[in-house]
Amino acid sequence: MTEPTTKTQPNIAFIGAGNMGGAILRGLVKQGYPASSLMATGRDLAGLELLAKETGVGTTTDNQQATAWADLVVLGVKPQVMQAVCLDLTQTVQTTKPLLLSIAAGITSDTLLSWLGGKLPLVRSMPNTPSLLGAGVAGLYATPEVSQQQRAWVEQITQAVGQAYWVEKEQQLDAVTAVSGSGPAYYFLFTEALAAAGEKLGLSPELALNLAKATAAGAGKMLLESQDEPAELRRKVTSPGGTTEQAIHTLIEKGLPELVELAAQAAASRAVELAEELKDC
Ligand SMILES: NC(=O)C1=CN([C@@H]2O[C@H](COP(=O)(O)OP(=O)(O)OC[C@H]3O[C@@H](n4cnc5c(N)ncnc54)[C@H](OP(=O)(O)O)[C@@H]3O)[C@@H](O)[C@H]2O)C=CC1
Numbered sequence: 185m186t187e188p189t190t191k192t193q194p195n196i197a198f199i200g201a202g203n204m205g206g207a208i209l210r211g212l213v214k215q216g217y218p219a220s221s222l223m224a225t226g227r228d229l230a231g232l233e234l235l236a237k238e239t240g241v242g243t244t245t246d247n248q249q250a251t252a253w254a255d256l257v258v259l260g261v262k263p264q265v266m267q268a269v270c271l272d273l274t275q276t277v278q279t280t281k282p283l284l285l286s287i288a289a290g291i292t293s294d295t296l297l298s299w300l301g302g303k304l305p306l307v308r309s310m311p312n313t314p315s316l317l318g319a320g321v322a323g324l325y326a327t328p329e330v331s332q333q334q335r336a337w338v339e340q341i342t343q344a345v346g347q348a349y350w351v352e353k354e355q356q357l358d359a360v361t362a363v364s365g366s367g368p369a370y371y372f373l374f375t376e377a378l379a380a381a382g383e384k385l386g387l388s389p390e391l392a393l394n395l396a397k398a399t400a401a402g403a404g405k406m407l408l409e410s411q412d413e414p415a416e417l418r419r420k421v422t423s424p425g426g427t428t429e430q431a432i433h434t435l436i437e438k439g440l441p442e443l444v445e446l447a448a449q450a451a452a453s454r455a456v457e458l459a460e461e462l463k464d465c
Pocket residue numbers: 199200201202203204205206225226227228229231247260261262263265269287288289310311312313365366
């Protein structure tokens with residue numbers, strides 16, 4: 185067995201560097217993480233070449249080779265291919281005992297470890313794509329085998345691309361998925377809908393989209409930077425008897441809060457379903 189390393193900047197292999205894994209990897213490179221300590225794998229050689237050119241990281245189609253080199257292995261493939269990827273890595277990880285970091289929705293640590301051949305230090309993370317811009321947020325859950333040093337690695341990497349929050353119970357990651365993992369898509373949908381509404385009110389498509397996008401970005405910045413709670417920020421836009429009041433009244437009367445709750449419940453339920461579907465496939 186390899187001795188646990190005390191490195192402060194571990195070698196990190198991304199097994200799959202697509203939308204999410206690629207966002208974290210690019211975020212790390214932007215934050216100055218040494219490219220020589222990063223490696224990405226995939227099946228598409230041309231895509232890997234482009235990634236290597238853009239970021240300077242090492243690339244390979246050989247998952248075992250990347251895993252054997254790494255102190256920390258990010259499992260960044262889709263849930264549906266995770267089992268095959270893990271089974272192929274069993275011997276390597278049981279020999280070198282790296283820290284595993286799964287970003288897959290749903291799949292539990294028990295299932296992942298059963299595919300990886302038994303006990304290993306494993307963290308499950310639920311990140312989101314704004315990580316690409318250093319504006320991500322992730323929920324993290326660690327299995328008992330994860331050392332303090334390994335927790336520190338995960339925090340360092342996660343905080344290089346955004347905020348990191350540990351959860352006590354693994355199940356809570358499904359709620360994190362429903363709120364922040366999938367969440368960017370909800371805000372994008374709202375922006376699309378607001379832009380479409382602007383068009384219907386007579387704006388050009390370009391202007392309507394620019395207004396909706398800039399408003400989402402400005403509101404997001406206020407949410408992060410203001411001392412006020414969201415409800416207070418909303419109150420400050422809402423003049424009594426004014427225009428906002430009418431819009432907010434319509435959104436609430438037509439059930440936006442209930443709709444959001446239903447959507448989040450659907451996402452969390454899907455995470456549970458995915459875990460069940462994939463457990464024995
Ligand atoms: N997208 C998101 O917003 C979020 C996604 N996640 C999770 O991240 C994971 C990946 O999702 P996402 O990034 O969207 O998916 P993508 O399809 O964008 O990325 C998956 C990557 O895996 C690579 N891949 C597929 N098979 C293999 C293999 N056998 N060996 C190595 N690499 C492989 C693909 O590259 P190639 O085609 O070259 O093989 C691809 O780049 C999922 O488990 C998802 O639940 C979590 C939070 C947010």
